[in-house]
């Protein structure tokens with residue numbers, strides 16, 4: 001297997017490192033221009049600094065990883081599939097559901113393997129939650145609540161391409177981080193969101209855009225000498241009430257303007273027998289709540305986990321696994337599927353179908369916010385349900 005990486009910002013190097021840990025050969029990297037490609041190839045010790053996307057498509061690579069800004073995902077993923085390459089695309093899969101549906105159909109038609117990087121599924125304790133729910137330990141699920149909160153866009157001087165609807169999409173906090181949470185809880189429980197009611201807020205309708213680009217998450221430490229005012233339409237935070245297909249209710253709070261919360265995804269799933277709660281900032285602990293006895297904290301120790309979760313653990317208990325490990329495990333599932341003789345099992349990695357369903361959800365959330373009412377969702381049936 002040979003792979004090429006497109007995009008050399010935050011995610012390009014993260015993908016590269018994870019692939020190398022798996023022993024996948026990374027042929028080279030493409031940045032926005034020659035300078036960025038060469039710098040990234042040099043820093044990451046990669047053989048090739050590609051000069052154009054066409055050059056990548058013509059190269060003898062089997063897989064393309066797309067880690068560019070959102071607006072480029074559709075065109076790049078489409079061209080990759082048409083060139084006969086398997087694709088691992090960063091989330092969100094596309095800018096709207098027409099684009100994402102076309103990609104789902106193209107992946108089916110070509111028979112190529114196509115994944116979207118909802119990597120948070122691959123924290124071992126999330127896989128443990130999935131396994132416990134599947135085995136009936138939680139019982140009928142009544143409610144799923146939680147949040148995904150960050151602070152890197154707290155100040156009006158904080159800027160990144162994501163704040164622009166034309167670059168990242170009409171929704172920002174919801175699409176950028178909210179879809180991680182929505183993908184996660186639906187994958188863990190096997191349930192689908194069928195109705196949403198959203199209220200979103202743009203805290204800073206005017207931001208100061210630096211003259212010159214800012215790398216994701218580096219804005220706080222970067223010295224910005226000149227900037228200009230820019231009108232912002234995408235949301236900084238928002239609240240979404242949820243109804244699931246088993247009649248469970250829930251809510252999601254997303255924010256990129258909550259001081260002190262760096263990258264904090266939390267959920268609490270409450271069932272008839274027990275509750276489960278997890279926080280991405282302490283990802284090696286799982287809280288298990290009981291009515292009739294003392295609550296428990298389960299540590300990520302392979303000896304204490306189910307077979308399903310243990311398969312995605314590389315280190316003994318106490319040797320913490322975190323964010324970079326989820327990429328390794330997600331890509332391991334993806335490449336194992338590519339190499340598998342039979343494609344009849346449900347993929348463990350997030351597929352283009354899953355990415356498409358997330359965009360359908362985003363569109364319903366935006367409609368709900370704009371119309372200030374509940375919106376019914378019609379799932380397209382493309383989500384890869386691990387419970388089937």
Ligand SMILES: NC(=O)c1ccc[n+]([C@@H]2O[C@H](COP(=O)([O-])OP(=O)(O)OC[C@H]3O[C@@H](n4cnc5c(N)ncnc54)[C@H](O)[C@@H]3O)[C@@H](O)[C@H]2O)c1
Pocket residue numbers: 006007008009010011012030031032033036067068069070072090091092117118119161176215216
């Ligand atoms: N799964 C996750 O946990 C996670 C985390 C962060 C970002 N992401 C996703 O990854 C994607 C990239 O985000 P990021 O934070 O790395 O952004 P970034 O701005 O840090 O990096 C984007 C890179 O793409 C390059 N680029 C722009 N246009 C290009 C082109 N035409 N050809 C080649 N390269 C081009 C930029 O120069 C930059 O190097 C986004 O879609 C984002 O949603 C996912």
